[in-house]
Amino acid sequence: MTDFLIVAANSAAENVFAAEERITLSAKDQQRLAEMLSRPPKLNKRLRAAVREELTETRKN
């Protein structure tokens, strides 16, 4: 975990993202969001492969 944090974070400033307005959702979608946050984490293998490749590229630079 620490490894990728060092690689990805070139500077603290890059990791403080700008502010933007809030998002308002319908009650139905807020319920969906609550369910999403309550369930156990899910692994997406396609995204994992992409992140691994990008970490390798990041290390080269």
Place this chain on the structure above:
Amino acid sequence: MALKIVPFEKAHVKEGFNCGKPELDEYLMKYAGQDMRRGLAALFVAVDEGDNRIYGYYTLSNTGIDTRIIPAALQKRLSKYGDVPAIRLGRLAVDQRAQRQGIGVRLLANAVIRSVSNASAWALMVVDAKDDRAAAFYRKFGFDSLEDDALHLFSPRKDLELLFIDAFGA
């Protein structure tokens, strides 16, 4: 073409960028720099290491999801403060000359890496897809659409952190 994905700098060449969506081209040309200076968005670009030309970009910003209109019992599961903190991947675009080369996937992965590395607290990553095709792209990578707005997609932070725990055994 050797691409690196880095924070936007003045030396990067925006001219000639054409992703096929005029609003995304116009944003890069006219507004991205302003938004960065005003602190409204952080812009990251895929640039050719040789000539600094931009072949893709994405923007990240912090946002909040208002949860105050749902019943109190459910609200407690989301946030007792009213807003759920989130990171917004507002725009992602690839120049037509560089499309179908995996650059969009690299940009998304890079955005995930930077977001998970972000020191601030956030519970969800929110993606604004520009059309159904873009939404389908994000769904392939585990993002879920909402029922009332299929072009807003979400992924919980815990899902994205799992990518790294699984990769490094941490």
